[in-house]
Amino acid sequence: MKFKTPMMMILAAVSVAFAQSETEDTSSSSGVPASLLASNGKSIARVYLQSLADGNLTFAVGGRAMTVPLDKVTSVGFSMTKEEFDSFREKQTISDAEIAEISARTDVDKVAKLQLIFEKALGNIEAMYVEGDYAAAVAALESLMMERGQFMSIDNNLQRMALMLMDCYLKLGDIAGVGKYAAVLRESSNPKAKTKALVGTALMAVERGDFEAADKVAEELESEAAKLYLKASIERAQKHPTLASKTVCEIIAAHGNDLEWMPQSELLSAHLYLDVGLTNSAVNTARQVKNIYAGTNIAGDAAKLFYQLGGEEKPAEATSEEMPAEPTE
Amino acid sequence: MCFKNKKRSFIFSLVVASMFFGAVANVMAKKDEPTPTEVLKKALVAMEAGKFDDAVVSMYTYLGMVEDSEMPGVIAIAQDTRFKLAVLLIKAERIEEAAAVLQNYIDLPLAEKPRQAMKMLATCYFDIEAYEECVTAVTNALYYNDNPVVEARKVVKGEDSKEDKFKILDDKDPEPDYTQDELTTLYMTLAESYYNLNKWEECIDPYSYVIGHTHSDQRKGYSIMQVINALISIPSFDRILEWVPQLYRTDARYDIRVNLALINAAAALYDAGEYDSALPLYRMILPREEVLAFQENKMREIRIAHGLPPEEGAELTADDLLLFGAADERTAKTEEKNVKTGLLDEKPKELVELENLIIALKDLDPYEIHVKYRMADLYKTIERHWEGVKFFDIVFAAEPESEVGERSIYEIIDTLIESLNEIKEAQERAFAYMGKYKKGITPRQIAYMLTGHYQKHEEWASVKPIKPYLDGFVRSDDPLIIKYDTELYFMQAIADLVQQKYAEAEAGFKFVLDEFPGSHQEANCLYWYGMSQVFQQKYAEAYPHFETYLSRFPSEPFVDECHYEAGICLFGQEKYAEAMKRFTYVIDTFPGSSVYPEACSMRGDIYGAGDVYEEKDYLDRALADYERAYAKSTKINQATYSTFQAAEIYEAEDKYDDILRVVKRYESDPRWVGQADVAKALFWIGKTRIQQKLYDEAVSTYLDAIVKYGGDLRQDGVDLMIAELVKITAIYLDTEQTEELKKQLNSALETSQNETLKLRLRVTLAKLDKAEIQLGETLLKELPDLESAPPPVLACICDASFAKKDYSRAAELLQIFHDKFEDSEYMRAAYKLRGYGQYAEKDYEGALQTISDAQGLYGTEFDVAWAQLMKAQILLDQGKIDGEDGARTANMNILNVPAWRGVPVAQATFQLGQVEEAAGNLKKAFAWYQRTYFQYKGHAGGYWAAEGYLASARILKKLGPQYENDRRNTYRAMLYDRYVNDLPQAEEARNALGAVETGEIADYLATGGVSNIAVKVEAEVGGEAPSADAGASGSTPVAAEESK
DSSP states (O other), X not given: OOOOOHHHHHHHHHHHHHHHHHHHOOOOOOSEEEEEEETTSOEEEEEEEEEEETTEEEEEETTEEEEEEGGGEEEEEEOOOHHXXXXXXXXXXXOHHHHHHHHTOSSSOHHHHHHHHHHHHHHHHHHHHHTTOHHHHHHHHHHHHHTTGGGTTSOBTTHHHHHHHHHHHHHHTOHHHHHHHHHHHTTOSOHHHXXXXXXXXXHHHHHHTOHHHHHHHHHHOOOHHHHHXXXXXXXXXXXXXXXXXXXXXXXXXXXXXXXXXXXXXXXXHHHHHHHTTOHHHHHHHHHHHXXXXXXSHHHHHXXXXXXXXXXXXXXXXXXXXXXXXXXXX | OHHHHHHHHHHHHHHHHHHHHHHHHHHHHHHSSOOHHXXXXXXXXXXXXXXXXXXXXXXXXXXXXXXXXXXXXXXXXXXXXXXXXXXXXXXXXXXXXXXXXXXXXXXXXXXXXXXXXXXXXXXXXXXXXXXXXXXXXXXXXXXXXXXXXXXXXXXXXTTTTGGGGGTHHHHSOOOOOOOHHHHHHHHHHHHHHHHHTTOHHHHHHHHHHHHHHOSOHHHHHHHHHHHHHHHHHTTOGGGTTTTHHHHHTSGGGGOHHHHHHHHHHHHHHHHTTOHHHXXXXXXXXXXXXXXXXXXXXXXXXXXXHTTOTTBOOOOOOHHHHHHHTOOSOSEEEEEEEOTTTOXXXXXXXXXXXXXXXXXXXXXXXXXXXXXHHHHHHHHHHTTOHHHHHHHHHHHHHHOTTSHHHHHHHHHHHHIIIIISOOXXXXXXHHHHHHHHOOSSHHHHHHHHHHHHHHHHTTOGGGGGGGHHHHHHSOXXXXXXXXXXXXXXXXXXXXXHHHTTXXXXXXXXXXXXXXXXXXXXXXXHHHHHHHHHHHHTTOHHHHHHHHHHHHHHOTTSTXXXXXXXXXXXXXXXXXXXXXXXXXXXXXHHHOTTSXXXXXHHHHHHHHHHHTSSOOSTTHHHHHHHHHHHHHHHOOSHHHHHHHHHHHHHHHHXXXXXXXXXXXXXXXXXXXXXXXXXXXXXXXXXXXXXXXXXXOHHHHHHHHHHHHHHHTTXXXXXXXXHHHHHHHHHHHHHOOHHHHHHHHXXXXXXXXXXXXXXXXXXXXXXXXXXXXXXXXXXXXXXXXXXXXXTOOHHHHHHHHHHHHHTTOOTTHHHHHHHHHHHOTTOTTHHHHHHHHHHHHHHTTOHHHHHHHHHHHHHHXXXXXXXXXXXXXXXXXXXXXXOOSSTTSHHHHHHHHHTOGGGTTHHHHHHHHHHHHHHHHHTOHHHHHHHHHXXXXXXXXXXXXXXXXXXXXXXXXXXXHHOGGGHHHHHHHHHHHHHOTTTTTSTTHHHHHHXXXXXXXXXXXXXXXXXXXXXXXXXXXXXXXXTOOOOOBTTTTBSSOEEEOOO
């Protein structure tokens, strides 16, 4: 007779938790399982989201299908499925040790543990993104978003992951991927998500060389910094690096504490310096982005650029404040 | 440490004193009345009555009385009394005494509120800046809080075997743990104490605790700032960045003290070269107005909260007290007087503090610009140039006339030029600035920077647009400003000089010498002033400047050059012996000078002329000097000159092998790779081949060289080859060979993309076809400007203009030659056009100068006969007839020059007739005119002969009626003369003779008849009388004679 290892026992416990969780759900409806918070404050622990069309959300609850206007829904919450858990384990998105650590906690119940495991796995995916491993992040996020993607315009706990996925596509030059998520997210009531989606849409247009379309999207943006970022991106694509640099400087001067747009604006500045052959400037700018925004994917991208350009950690020595040269004899 | 020791001994004395006082009281109690109970009661009464000092005295007395008691109840009461005493002492600001009492309280058993006492003790030590003790007190308090029983029992155990007596301890309700707020305050106290003890690393953990637990954004922000400051002091810069975003998320960023601390921290990081850490701190610093708005809003809220119009607010917490040093009173006097009472209002202390903060904030000098400037400087330092420009621009826009504003505009332009290579934008910014701000040093520095850039890149034309701005600057006595002005104007003159605008350069250098006497550039300026005159051949004017330089600045660097240039000036004034002496001085004195080769060449030229030195070896001496010059040449022009001057001498001596030797040496010398005038060398090789009768080789050499080097405007050797090629083609090539050559030239023309080469090839072809004038007319229309036109093209244009009598561009064409092709043989065409243009405008002085220049360059060469003819004509027009400088001599000189035989002599002969006619010597005039039509009818298409006929007829008319027949005969002779009778001038003869006679002559000529009409006039024979063979008979002087 074989004895189960502690890990096997933990995993068995997690499986039981899943089973219990599913048993508690007596319905057999099809759709994407989620919790739902209505605008009247009422929450429903388990619904099955089926479609989102023409501003109406259709879902099943207790075996009954319902269609409600989107403004009646405040948010939805997605949880991990058993298949996703297995997939995360298989792909080592989350390690057995991490699962064991959460399982060992005594201060939370089983359902909360499952949610913590889910959050941990998402955190690990985010770490891939932050490290600039966009392909790995896409691989992990695509399956997560396969069925849920269409609901990302509703405020939900995976919206940031959808934004992340869109950004990954952008970084990888996958225009179709960007388009798919930008189209959904630009309908979001979350201004940050909407802005990012609009910029994503515009950057796709820039990539296609359709500057007119990009300009048109820019008009919809409320964030001045985002508008300027887009303007600079268009100018760069139109081979006007000097103009683009000046536009980036507008962002830096007027929105220096806008942590949403500053990192990528400064990284764009590094690329613009490179465009005009000012390598030292590009290296120094990349180094600053890497250091100032450490822990973000932009810092990861900046680090790649920095090391590609042969950057070394120590910044340039300060030059003394020399007065202008006097006329010489 | 000394201060602390004193404090400690003071506290110790107090404790001893109280014990002594207590002991005395004890003794007295034995005698007198008050029992300990009564004393304590007295203390409590005094306390309730607000007589705190009396209460304190009584409490000390009581404690002294019961000090030795071992009864738990008494001990407990004594402890309670100590606690109350400590509170009273703190209230009375007798902090050190309070600390001593509290320490006693803590050290003795049965303390009911040890936590509070420990907290108070920590506060006392902090207040009296006893930070070491404070650290111990806080550490003890925190430890006690976590281990109260163990600690309490330690106190009891300290009393040895008396444990049972203190069972009371266990019966008491335990003192509650510190609240979270109290803990946070204790950690804050600990952190601040460490910080004040410069224990940077130790303070970080307690600050971190505060940051993690406080509810006050202000305190959190302050703590983060302190952590950052500690990390700077450690130093541990790489840990700073993790705190910055946290700070950003607190309202503390609106605290002006935090902002000022940010400025200091950022500056410290900047100074340490930690730019990546400094930058986010600088970015976080808020503008004063934003901070002010935030604090004013907060003040309104506080006012409402205290029932003052209009506000709401929060209580001043213990944290705030600790942070901002407020005492524990809740109200304070304000400076604001009550309108009704006229008395100062009582206000909440926090409100008063905030009001004071706002007042201080308003009084504070704006710091935003300083911050922006530091950021700009930071960006510049780390080569983020566009960001630097942007932030400098913000500073400049805000304070264009402040020191940082001026520095900023300088940095902007410097960055645009030096780092970003955005010259156009730099110039626009500089011009805009210099146009608006005309005072002080900065506009000068900017002008200097711009000038320096153009100088470095040899963009001299771009220097000149700066001058109007210099002229607009407000002058100053400031020596530095004068220095800048001197330099800037000096560079303006240099720009003119380099662009060969010598007259402007001369004026510019003179301006500097006049306006800035004694300047740092005076010596240089004097030298270049002289040089600008030398370039204009104003040798006599230039000479004294070089001499002045030598006498005033004998140790300045241009001494050798000045000696040399003085020699040039002497040479230019035809003072060859003096010049030779000067060149010899340079050669002997400055063998390492840059002008040594030139001095050798110049002396070689003087030797070669054979005038100053007339010995037989004069050519050998010349050649030796050219050799010296070549050997020491460091510049290509020095080598080129000496080589080809030597070639000239060898040519004169028919030493063709030597020509080939020096030319080939020059061509292959590694010193001149890529610089040598190879075209000129090839010209000489070709020329030598011709002399050696190797015509095919010569043609081939020329053709190849023209195609290969003709695209370079400066290769004037190519132009010489064109002339030579045309010449040898005409002389040595047959029709077939000529056609083949033209075919090759056309082929090269079709394939070439180089405009200069194409122009040269077109000229060559036009010359071979004798169609230069047509080509010149075409090019005049075709070329928008003459920038890419080589000398032969310019000459064609001159010839075409001359043919059309269009002198409008004569001055410009001659100037182009002067500026670009001063040594070109083709310049003579420009001189001619210019001279004729000036004569047409009756600018006689100008024309005479042009003639003098042309004759100075070309002497009596065939194609400059026009100069002497024109000179004679001008003298005649000016009425100057007689003497050496008169028109007669001028014309006579032409007759004596072999090279001018032919048309020039024909014209001179005719002009001599005009001279005598003007002088009233009609018969002499007649003789010259008659000689013109007798001798030169075959020249110039009979033009001068026809003129001679008509002028003769005119003289005969002037001589009177007795010569009427002679006059008519002259006309008849003209009409019979087949050289002239179809010229336009013959019409005058026809009119004079009438239709009938004219018809008869025509009929006669139609039969093939000839005339032997001769006109003879008795000339007044004199020394200057013409001796022309007149008439068919060839006799002279001639007499009018009619014969049909």
